[in-house]
Amino acid sequence: MKLLHLDSSILGGNSASRQVSAAIVEQLAKATPGLDVAYRDLATEPLPHLSGELFAARQGAVPESPAIQQDIAASQAVLDAFLDADIVVIGAPMYNFGIPSQLKAWIDRIAVKGKTFAYSEYGPKGLAGGKTVIIASARGGFYGAQSPVAAWDHQESYLKTVFGFLGVTDVRFLRAEGLNVGAEQKEKAIAEARGEVAGLVAQAAA
């Protein structure tokens, strides 16, 4: 079984989503003998923005610059790693109501027509189903269903939409929120999220 672990927080050792994503992967590794784990830190090893030349090459255009060959190869490796994974664990903070641009750059590499989605006369069809995506979500405020600003959440809702579009129906969230309210709330929210890891792993591994 293969697991792809991604982090995207720019806060390094102070990151909440990194702590929670690491705890999820650690528990999954304990629960799954022989689990093959691949890791990428999208903040320290970022992908460039999707370029017009790369996009055109995906449609079959012959690349004009030799430099793009490297980008095409890197993009293919990112796509293959996603397609090969049975479980994808992503540390995904809320930045400016959405996801970090580093994570968006990764999504731009895996959302590929004919590989992870297709259009038909019946509408869009996801081609990357059969995997579990687990999101370690961290955010400064509160955006749960009861929150008056629930509609400002373009982070979890976006991730659910985009993975659903790619055919992944099993998308789970482990959330630590209210992290910027104060030190006490931050500690409590991270501890609660970490406390939920074992239950989530038991479900995901079942």
Ligand SMILES: Cc1cc2nc3c(=O)[nH]c(=O)nc-3n(C[C@H](O)[C@H](O)[C@H](O)COP(=O)(O)O)c2cc1C
């Ligand atoms: C650049 C930046 C933008 C942020 N934007 C938001 C935001 O729009 N809403 C929010 O609730 N918190 C926001 N925060 C707070 C983070 O969501 C919070 O610090 C969380 O801990 C980030 O996860 P991390 O610790 O894994 O990086 C922002 C933080 C940063 C660094």
